[in-house]
Amino acid sequence: MTGCAARPRVDADRSAAGGDERLGSLRIALAACAALACVLAAPACARAAERQARVDGVEDRVLRAAIERAVGEERAPPESRLEARSRARDAAANAEALLRSEGYYASVVEPDIGDGDRPTAFIRVTPGPRFTFADPRIEWVAPEPDAQAKDAAAEALALAPGAPGRAADVLDAEGRAVAALELYGHADAAVQPRQVVVDHADHTVRPVFHLAAGAPVHLDGIRLEAGGRTRPRWVERLIPWKRGDLYTPKAVAELERRLLDPGVYDQVTVALSPTPDADGLRPVVVNLADRARRSLEVSAGYSTTEGADTDLRWSHFNRLGRADTLALELRYAQIGSRLGVDLTLPHWRRPGTALKLTAEGFHDTTDAYNQTGAALRADLTHRYGRTAYFTRGLSLVKNQVDDKHTGALSLVTVKGLLALALDQSDDPLNPTRGWRAEGRLEPTVVTGQHGLIYNRAQVQVSAYLPFDAAGGTVAAGRVRLGSIVGGSYSSVPAFDRFYAGGGGSVRGYGYQSVGPKYADGQPQGGLSLFEVSAELRQNFGHNIGGVAFVDAGSVGQVVNPGVGDLRYAVGLGLRYNLAFAPLRLDVAMPLRRLPGTAPFQIYVSIGQAF
Numbered sequence: 001m002t003g004c005a006a007r008p009r010v011d012a013d014r015s016a017a018g019g020d021e022r023l024g025s026l027r028i029a030l031a032a033c034a035a036l037a038c039v040l041a042a043p044a045c046a047r048a049a050e051r052q053a054r055v056d057g058v059e060d061r062v063l064r065a066a067i068e069r070a071v072g073e074e075r076a077p078p079e080s081r082l083e084a085r086s087r088a089r090d091a092a093a094n095a096e097a098l099l100r101s102e103g104y105y106a107s108v109v110e111p112d113i114g115d116g117d118r119p120t121a122f123i124r125v126t127p128g129p130r131f132t133f134a135d136p137r138i139e140w141v142a143p144e145p146d147a148q149a150k151d152a153a154a155e156a157l158a159l160a161p162g163a164p165g166r167a168a169d170v171l172d173a174e175g176r177a178v179a180a181l182e183l184y185g186h187a188d189a190a191v192q193p194r195q196v197v198v199d200h201a202d203h204t205v206r207p208v209f210h211l212a213a214g215a216p217v218h219l220d221g222i223r224l225e226a227g228g229r230t231r232p233r234w235v236e237r238l239i240p241w242k243r244g245d246l247y248t249p250k251a252v253a254e255l256e257r258r259l260l261d262p263g264v265y266d267q268v269t270v271a272l273s274p275t276p277d278a279d280g281l282r283p284v285v286v287n288l289a290d291r292a293r294r295s296l297e298v299s300a301g302y303s304t305t306e307g308a309d310t311d312l313r314w315s316h317f318n319r320l321g322r323a324d325t326l327a328l329e330l331r332y333a334q335i336g337s338r339l340g341v342d343l344t345l346p347h348w349r350r351p352g353t354a355l356k357l358t359a360e361g362f363h364d365t366t367d368a369y370n371q372t373g374a375a376l377r378a379d380l381t382h383r384y385g386r387t388a389y390f391t392r393g394l395s396l397v398k399n400q401v402d403d404k405h406t407g408a409l410s411l412v413t414v415k416g417l418l419a420l421a422l423d424q425s426d427d428p429l430n431p432t433r434g435w436r437a438e439g440r441l442e443p444t445v446v447t448g449q450h451g452l453i454y455n456r457a458q459v460q461v462s463a464y465l466p467f468d469a470a471g472g473t474v475a476a477g478r479v480r481l482g483s484i485v486g487g488s489y490s491s492v493p494a495f496d497r498f499y500a501g502g503g504g505s506v507r508g509y510g511y512q513s514v515g516p517k518y519a520d521g522q523p524q525g526g527l528s529l530f531e532v533s534a535e536l537r538q539n540f541g542h543n544i545g546g547v548a549f550v551d552a553g554s555v556g557q558v559v560n561p562g563v564g565d566l567r568y569a570v571g572l573g574l575r576y577n578l579a580f581a582p583l584r585l586d587v588a589m590p591l592r593r594l595p596g597t598a599p600f601q602i603y604v605s606i607g608q609a610f
Contacts, residue, residue: 053091053111054122063102063127070098077118084113088121095123103131103165103205105198131165134204138177141192141212149184149213156180157209165205170196174209181213185246187272187282188214217247220281222255223273228265228290231321235259235286238351244281247272252284259288261354261383262323262346266291291317309333323347329360335511336364353382362399368512368523369494373399379417387424393417403494404522411448411493417441425464429581429607432471435463446493454486456496458529462610474537478610481561482529489527489557497525498555500567503603505531506553508569508588510597515555521596526555530563533610537575545575545582549609567592581607 052072058064071091078084088111099107106128113119136159144150156176159169174191181189192210199206219241224232238258241251256270267289276282297313315327325344331337340360348355358377364370379393397413418441425434442456460480467473482498489497501509516524531553539545551569556562571588586603593599603609 052087052121054120055095055125056122057125058127060127066102067095067098067125070094071123078121079118081113081117081119084119084121085111088113088123091121092123095125099125099127101167103167104128105131105165105205106200106203129203131198131203131205132162133159133165133169134161134199134202134206136161136173136207136209138209138211141210143213143215145181145184145186145213145216149181149186152180152184153177153211153213159207165198170194170205170207173207177209177211179249181211182247182249185216185218185248186213187217187247188212190214217272217282218280219243219245219247219251220277220279220283222286223283224286224288226287226289228288229318229321230288230290230323234322234347235288238347240351247282255284255286257386258347258351259286259323261352262325262344264291264317264323264325265289293317320345335366336362338362348380352384353380355380364495366512366523368497368499368525369401369403371399371401371495373397375399387422389419389421391417391419391421393419399495401493401495404518405490405494405524406450409448409450409493411446411450413447413493414445416443425462426471431462431464431476431608432474433464433466435461437461444496450491450493452487452491454484454492456482456484458482472539474535476533476535476537476608476610478531478533480529480531483559483561484527485559487527489524492527494525497527498529499523499525500529500531500553500555503601503605503609506551506567506569507549507571507586507603507609508551508590508601509567509594510601513594513597514553514567516557524557526557527559528556528561530554530556530561530566535609537608543577545577547573547575547586549573549586549588551588575608578606584608 051068052074055064055067055071058067071094074087078087092109092111095109096107099109104127108126108128110124111121112124113121136157138150138154138157140150145153154177156179157173158176159173163169174194178189178191190212192212194210195208197206197208198204220243222236222239224230224235227235238255240254240258245251252270252272256268259265259268259270265288267287269285269287271285273283273285293316295315295317297311297315299311300309310332312330313327315325317325319326323346327342327344329338329340329342331339338360339362340358342356342358345355345357347353356377356379358379359375361374363372375395375397377393377395379391381389381391383389393416395413395415395417397415398411399413400408400410402408420437420439422437425431425436438458438460440456440458444452444454444456446452458480459482460478462476462478465475467475484492484497498515499512500506500514502511506514512523512525515526518524531551533549533551535547535549537545537547549571551571552566554562554564554566556564568591569588570591571586573584573586575582575584577583584603584605584607586609587600588603589600590597
């Protein structure tokens with residue numbers, strides 16, 4: 001074994017029960033949350049920073065805030081007049097640099113200090129007029145590009161006369177012009193020293209850009225310099241251009257993305273060769289660094305409502321030389337155990353389409369039903385653009401099912417799959433803006449002792465709205481709908497009905513506890529599902545955050561999802577930033593507590609709830 005990874009339990013909940021014991025457990029849980037918040041927040045509160053120097057004379061709030069950020073902070077007041085004067089001079093230099101970058105080329109900044117042995121450092125700032133752009137233009141270094149490329153580069157500058165003459169805008173405009181040239185095949189486009197005239201007479205900034213476009217580049221195939229275990233012929237099938245096509249950054253970037261998609265390489269580099277071949281065409285050089293041949297992932301967890309569980313995943317990468325993954329998975333849990341193997345073949349028959357073949361045996365023991373069986377599955381997933389995926393699949397399941405309504409049944413199920421996933425959010429584990437949408441349609445044929453044809457459909461939409469540019473405060477919402485069409489409640493097998501409650505559903509309620517029940521309290525499940533969640537997420541520093549949330553859901557025995565008999569829950573949570581994702585701790589309480597259930601639930605996971 002060459003690679004080993006351990007990952008934490010994704011979702012765990014804890015509850016307490018029984019009179020005073022429940023109240024005591026609730027107090028302990030809340031005290032633990034408070035203690036954790038204090039521990040996590042301690043590093044941020046250990047010191048109180050102050051400005052390196054006070055800023056005087058700036059009335060514009062936005063400009064003043066920018067200058068204060070540029071001035072910076074110190075951990076403690078100055079120890080002497082000499083140190084205070086040094087701080088004032090440093091602050092003045094930083095402020096002058098900021099002002100010039102923002103177009104205030106006639107500003108005056110004076111450093112000074114107050115009275116006493118340990119005086120306050122401050123700077124007096126007179127911003128003066130803000131200079132504006134006038135007559136931005138490009139001067140071409142021979143050979144010049146054609147008229148269409150020239151016009152595109154000039155338009156890409158986007159420096160409107162009269163706009164603030166910010167230095168960063170000059171650099172950005174230069175980069176945009178080069179990028180525009182690359183879109184027209186000028187892969188070697190480069191910048192020469194620019195000339196920027198700052199005219200104090202009319203308070204203008206006149207930039208002149210010197211660009212060398214170079215000759216248009218036409219592409220050859222690829223040259224695989226380091227491929228490791230990967231077959232060169234397989235890589236050649238991923239080329240998104242034809243020999244002789246005009247170079248575009250998008251085509252080369254798409255090849256890189258196709259090689260990154262399977263996740264079997266530690267490093268992928270794709271770059272245009274600096275020299276042409278004998279035909280005058282430029283090949284693309286590819287280097288692939290294989291990850292470790294094998295890896296083992298281990299996770300374990302415990303939940304009072306779901307019991308203990310252990311997950312093992314052993315993966316073998318690139319065994320066939322086509323960026324494939326062969327994985328053996330074992331899950332042992334109180335409510336559901338599985339042993340399976342799957343083979344993933346990326347870019348199956350055409351680029352962007354992955355074939356996944358799965359075989360597994362399973363045994364589930366839940367409050368609603370028990371089942372034991374085996375399944376074979378085949379899924380084809382095609383990527384459109386960067387984050388849109390369409391999946392078609394087919395599965396064959398042979399199982400023994402036992403539930404309160406139908407008793408023991410031996411079934412054979414053939415299930416199709418049509419699924420669409422769109423992700424326009426900014427982060428898969430901690431989104432702060434954008435939206436996501438998922439839809440699944442599963443036409444199902446059940447044979448054996450029980451025959452039936454029906455369609456099972458689900459749709460989920462999530463949205464994220466930040467209240468500031470940094471995403472420090474975010475409103476998040478989720479809606480999930482489900483419906484089973486073509487079968488009655490009594491005929492649809494228990495394992496395919498809808499249930500609600502638990503960490504990924506309505507927090508505060510136990511697993512499968514939301515929805516219709518038999519007289520003895522056993523879940524019945526239903527033909528329709530409605531869930532909605534709303535969260536307000538707030539950061540309290542670089543690593544600490546908090547969440548207030550409301551969840552609601554209902555399960556119905558009719559086809560159309562409805563809001564009848566909604567179960568509500570509210571809660572608070574803590575978030576600790578682990579750099580790659582937040583660590584989530586949520587405490588949720590049901591507003592309509594069910595007889596014999598806990599007064600609260602606790603959930604721990606990696607990543608946001610949705």
